[in-house]
Amino acid sequence: MNKIHYPELDETCYREVLENGLTVAVVKKSGFTKKLAYFVTDYGAIHTEFTLEGKQYQAPAGVAHYLEHKLFDMPEGRDVSAEFASLGAMTNAFTSYDMTAYYFSCTENFRDCLKLLLEFVSTPYFTEESVEKERGIIDQEIGMNQDAPDSVIFENLMVSLYENHPIRVPILGDSETIRQITPEVLHTCHRAFYTPGNMLLCVIGDVDPEEVAALARQVLGSEQKAVGIKAPLREEPMTCPRKEVTRVMEVAMPMFNLAFKCEPLGQGEEAIRQEMIADLAAETLFGESSELYLRLYEEGLIDSSFGGGFETIDGCAMLMCSGDSDDPAAVRDAILAQMDTIRTEGIDEAAFQRMKRSALGRRIRSLDSFDATVFRVCAYHFSGFDYFRFPEVYRDIQKEEIVAFLDRIVTEERCSLSVIAPISKEEVS
Amino acid sequence: MIKTIELSPGIELRCCRDSRFKQGCLSFQIVRPMLADENAMNALVPSILLRGTRRYGDLRAITGRLDELYGAAVSTIVRRVGDYQTTGLYCSFMDDRFALPGDAVLEPMLAFLTELLLDSPLEDGGFLPAFVESEKKNLIATIESELNDKRAYAMGKLLRTMCREDAFGLPRLGETAQVAAIDPVQLYTHYRKILRESQIQIFYVGSAEDRTVAELLQPLLQRLERSFVPLAPQTPFRPCQGVDTVETMEVSQGKLCMGFTSPITNRMKEFPAMQVLNTIFGSGMTSKLFLNIREKMSLCYSIGSGYYGTKGIVTVSAGIDFDKEEVTREAVLRQLQACQEGDISEEELTAARQAILSSLRAVHDSPSGIEGYYATAALSGMGLAPAEYMAAVEAVTKAQVVAAANSLRLHTTYFLKGGSQ
CATH class of the missing domain: 3.30.830.10 (Metalloenzyme, LuxS/M16 peptidase-like)
Structure with a gap:
């Protein structure tokens, strides 16, 4: 072997x-x-x-x-x-x-x-x-x-x-x-x-x-x-059939899933580089040390259930976040507004380097989990990439690539919001 | 392999030195009796500690510091262990060998933990009201979101009813109304008190030597003013009248939960036999419940049993159609009866013993596995060392399993079904 x-x-x-x-x-x-x-x-x-x-x-x-x-x-x-x-x-x-x-x-x-x-x-x-x-x-x-x-x-x-x-x-x-x-x-x-x-x-x-x-x-x-x-998948437009969908269920407070549609990744080295760029872009936009996360958490619009990242599945990809919030539409609007700020101001180089170091450290730590490691090795294999090469790919990524990715993806046209709302008490009685 | 050092009266450091991992972990737990007048406060405290310190004044500064520590993480711990509730912080961090040359993680990590625990910003003798209000809201949301997972919700209802005379029936995070009533001064006063009086358990897994860890913890220990009050030992289930409850909700699948009691707890020599019985009866894809009620009768997708060794409670939970409550309940009791009558094959017995031994062996393969198992075992009053325990599991006989099965009594049931309230 x-x-x-x-x-x-x-x-x-x-x-x-x-x-x-x-x-x-x-x-x-x-x-x-x-x-x-x-x-x-x-x-x-x-x-x-x-x-x-x-x-x-x-x-x-x-x-x-x-x-x-x-x-x-x-x-x-x-x-x-x-x-x-x-x-x-x-x-x-x-x-x-x-x-x-x-x-x-x-x-x-x-x-x-x-x-x-x-x-x-x-x-x-x-x-x-x-x-x-x-x-x-x-x-x-x-x-x-x-x-x-x-x-x-x-x-x-x-x-x-x-x-x-x-x-x-x-x-x-x-x-x-x-x-x-x-x-x-x-x-x-x-x-x-x-x-x-x-x-x-x-x-x-x-x-x-x-x-x-x-x-x-x-x-x-x-x-x-x-x-x-x-069978080849049919062409998918980069717009969404619906902007928002809400379902009422027996839940305690409103929950949301929010996604921005991305182009599918394809195969091999370049695809994985794109994935890691997208991963860091998610961290930059709404990761736990991002401006936006901290502000929304302090304002009480999101709580520790909030999380997000980049998801890729054969033929489709999305930048996604989810959590509980009293006002999911306000979370979406805040993300879009934050994106406008990033477009005009860019991202801070020192913060970007710190975030890369942190993301790399977390990936290294996750190698202690047999299940997480084997899952990643399999998923990356089918995308034509050796998972253990992630450090070199990470190191090479520049902040300009992150900004360019976010600029393209985080727009209203690519965005859709799914909400589960609690049954209101009045309706029940 | 676990070394225990008593750092001061009531404060123990347990160390598991292991160089195989890429990360280390350290938990700091304050151990309290589970009590209705403080469980909500204990649940709230760690989230406040993570909001800011005098030096790192807000979340931004805290997460920035953790990013510098190579993406280290600090999270809250609020655990239930029998009659106890623990509250504290859990740190996981990259091992020093992966840091940049000349850099270290463990030492600054412990210094940062000390700050988080002892240097909260204060206002008028209390925690900052803004932090407290915001974390109260989050804790209430967490408590109420138990409703979102219907299986967990149904199981919570069963245990609450069954253990209404017992500390085990109190919700782990307290009640919404209790959280809402907490004020910042009261909370800080309480925190000072539990830091002073409680048993404190620190657990470390990683590549450093126990002496090194003990030394790095000295600055933290020197700042604690202690007057230790020991905890009462764990107690078995406190009997009360059983209840059968049916609740309706807008759901498409019913959840049936059944609670059984037994005098056998994890402090007794019969404990390994009860664990084997639980595995044969309802744990995993080779259990009687799975093979009969799911595979043969196609009544459900999820079914299983669980054994709470600290109390001597066995529970069964199944997701079924609304009109299948009776038939499922009878089928569960029939499978228990089979165990009680000794209808247990040699294969079932061997497989159950093997399953328990395998999961015990695999405990040692991750830092969180080691921490989770040993830190809890120590508090739960389980007297057996792992090697003794494994030998005891291996020695369990069919007669002992049958005896364990015969010690079980159905106590309480809970059924969640569809329909308007």
Whole structure:
């Protein structure tokens, strides 16, 4: 395997692309007990339209997530969770808009756990009965999300921010679309996107990298298989279909999600540089040491629930912030007004340098978290970038680039606001 | 691996020296009995401390200082540990080896912590009214936003009802009305008192030696005027009549919570067996509740149980359709009955023991994991050292698990369902 040491971060990473197309990445953590392995496919909730072996498919919304649930089924009544449990390991999975990840963590029996992970994710086994039974469970999960203001507020924001992008559709789909999911649909999606060439195996912990690669070869074989071709996304204008959307729910005080639409990033080195510029731009505009954050906090317009950053998903990107506020529209207006100030006055060089140092320090600290590290390594891999190179990219960024980015993005046309308002007491009685 | 140094009567420093991490952490906790007339004040104090010091007069100056310390973070701690409430600050900061040549983080970090704790700007013998008013508003918002997470809200309601005779039933952050009534002078006076009288626990994880940390804390300690009043030990659940409550709200999914009591607490030798029982019964994807009520009966997406060892309480919570309350409740009781009758396989027993051991081993793999586990274990009255504890978990027999199951009694239920109030 190809070994790279990153002295500045005191990290070592091993990588290899196997004959079957699978990328294996091992972040070696000597002296740690815990081992965490992610087996990830570059396929998520938004990838419902695709072509496989010359044939076009349009899968129902929610299929990637449904498939994630059902992959835990194995032939002959085997119970994957119980097998992990008997090895002393914990397993789970999640589906995001643009990737699906299966993982386990263990302190012992790593070899057996890794084999089991590779085996169950690469073994599609769906019966009519079990697919039917899952519908009730997923319906309850959908119901839970409908009562979770955090999910509702984000899903509403996506509908009001995007005209065409499939991020408008909730990851879980809805009760209607999941009714259309059959074993055959699941098989097709598995065949299209769960081939080694579309996947990444990332392990973090005190493990032998060569052994990880050898096990992946052993379980997955060497054959290269066809990968589904995702349908190109339709062109998305840089304006929003709606400026504002409000929903009334059982919440204590108004909550908001606010986003500025950005151009999608593309792939590779330049894309990652753009992402880090955007990340620092978010810090500059409304990060915890920004002028704006401190002023709004002191005025009581926002509280410690406020936070924000740059989000990027296959084919779309946004500068986003969220929190609780008695007056979400006033927060939006304050951000736009602050942007006018930045346009005329620029940003202070000393403050910018301090912020860069702080952002870099926080990223270095976050490497202590196995989960955060493995997640980032996977996400950056699918964008064609080595995550551990972030310090050099950060160092190189100039404040003029930040100002130029903000100037372009933080405008009224690109902005949309999603609010959850509490049920007013009068209405109830 | 944890060294404990008594710095002065009632003030303990626990150090876990570990050079594997990129960051260190240090928590400073004042330990109080959970009491209705002070829990809101204890919850409010740390947020005021973070608003400014005499030298760093406002949030801007505070965050500027933290940025200089390579993006260090200081956050508030308000924890419930059985009968106690802790209040204080938690610092996480980059390890010195990643700083620029000749620069350090730990030393200035602790100097800054000292300022935060002891150099608040004052007005007429109280905290600054502007800070107090603004943080009161934030604390009230936090208390009320429990409503946003229906599962947490329902569980809070269950525990409050069940423990209405017990300190465990008091809300961790106090009640809205109590927060609203706090005034800056009263709050500062209270803060001086708890700094003077309370047990204080300082916990450090990082690459520095315990002696070094103790020395760096001297300037802070020398400024504390102490007259230590020891805490009463933890107590088990205080019995009262059980209640079954149904509440309606505009929700699309119901939340059923059930509370069971047991005489077994974390201070007793039966504790490991109760932990194993809880794991078999309702913790994780291989538990009886998950496999039967979710996987076999498709009644829910989320279901699980939890064991509050300080009190001897086991809770179950499930997100279900409104008309499935009866059938779910019966199914939960049936699974408990299975445990009570010894319907537990060797695989279930082994898997449960393994799950507990794995999570104990993994505690040592992050600074926050170490701090969270050991700082709380010490206060909760748990007598076992980790090695002893792991050996005890490994030795748990099926008969002991069955006995633990048979010690459980259903006490109180709470059901949140849809509809207008």
